[in-house]
Amino acid sequence: MSERVLITGGCGFVGSHLADEYLRKGYQVRILDNLDPIVHGNIKAPPSYVNKEAEFVYGDIRDTNLLSKCLEKVSVVSHQAAAVSVMQSMWNPTRYAEVNTLGTAKLLELLVDRNRYPIKKLIIPSSMSIYGEGLYKQNDNEVFPNLREREQLERGAWELEWDRKPCFHEPTHEDKPLRPTSIYAITKRDQEEMALSIGREYSIPVVALRYFNIYGTRQSLSNPYTGVAAIFSSRILNGNVPVVFEDGAQLRDFVHISDIVRANLLATQKDxxxxxxxxxxxxxxxxxxxxxxxxIDSFEKDFSAKVTGTARPGDIRHCYADISRARKILGYAPNANFDSSIQELIEWVKTQSAPDNFETAYKQFGI
Ligand SMILES: NC(=O)c1ccc[n+]([C@@H]2O[C@H](COP(=O)([O-])OP(=O)(O)OC[C@H]3O[C@@H](n4cnc5c(N)ncnc54)[C@H](O)[C@@H]3O)[C@@H](O)[C@H]2O)c1
Structure with missing residues (x-):
């Protein structure tokens, strides 16, 4: 009998790709998802891309009775379900605390019954957002600047300073102190720390994967608050120009969904x-x-992005991953090619129709 994985949020972007790969590797897959309308619009059944070989259970992770049934005969829990927008979390903190923090607490509370749920692995998808600003150096010393002050942003002085002198971005490693700057990020940090703490106490093998900026097919195109590659694509699909804040030179780490999936499988199989x-x-x-x-090039358009020269309060300047720990311990090696993977994303976007909700969402920034 093959092992069973429970993927919470398995109808979403990451969860649905994970379902495909676990099935391919011979696992049975059970999905628990409430088809959140912010992500999926008003649908009553899983999106067509969700693998038909997966067992689908409709419901909310905060429903303890349902969750406990979903955990039966499961050996791996991949807890992907979450409310996922940084910006939205700042005006609806209750929802984020309830879904992400309380939802995870309820899952952990069940899992501590090791006799009833003898799972071999719990995977927690954490987020680069919990770092706040990335890692910087000044005179060869690591420094951890806070967010830029509003006054600095109003002057258009985008780069970070430490002790009133310039400092320089570096790949961010896992030991950088955590400085989450949004409610979303706070709930992701809490989720990670709660799971590690309970995991150690009750010998539940937990692994937390801090995802950076994921891109790929099935990313929600109508949700104006998530994945920037999806937002740019959705703008162009609807005849609009992508909007870039500040001067556009802020650095991020774009990781393809295939690499995220590989990392999850490695974490599942390697103790x-x-x-x-x-x-x-x-x-x-x-x-x-x-x-x-x-x-824009992938869409073969000849316009340029609109660069606003204004900043969104709370935005960080640079953060990209030092992946040496994952390389060394998990054997993780990203291998997606950015140009061809973006092209693949655009080919998929062209087959989709999705409203561009960006302007409504960002009205207050004068877009
Ligand atoms: N996409 C990224 O770039 C990124 C980056 C860092 C971390 N993450 C984390 O990865 C995980 C997956 O993200 P994603 O991009 O696939 O998001 P997504 O929004 O595409 O998928 C989330 C899924 O969870 C479901 N869901 C939401 N609330 C639920 C609830 N209360 N009960 C049951 N199901 C619920 C939604 O319906 C959706 O299908 C999340 O935990 C997110 O915080 C994502």
């Missing part, structure tokens, strides 16, 4: 990573303006 956290990114920094250009 060496248990009770640890890992950055899962590409390890390659790229500017947001460069991403916008690549998306």
């Amino acid at each position: 060496a990573g248990d009770y640890q956290v890992f950055n899962i990114g590409s390890g390659q920094p790229i500017s947001i303006l460069e991403v916008a250009k690549k998306v």
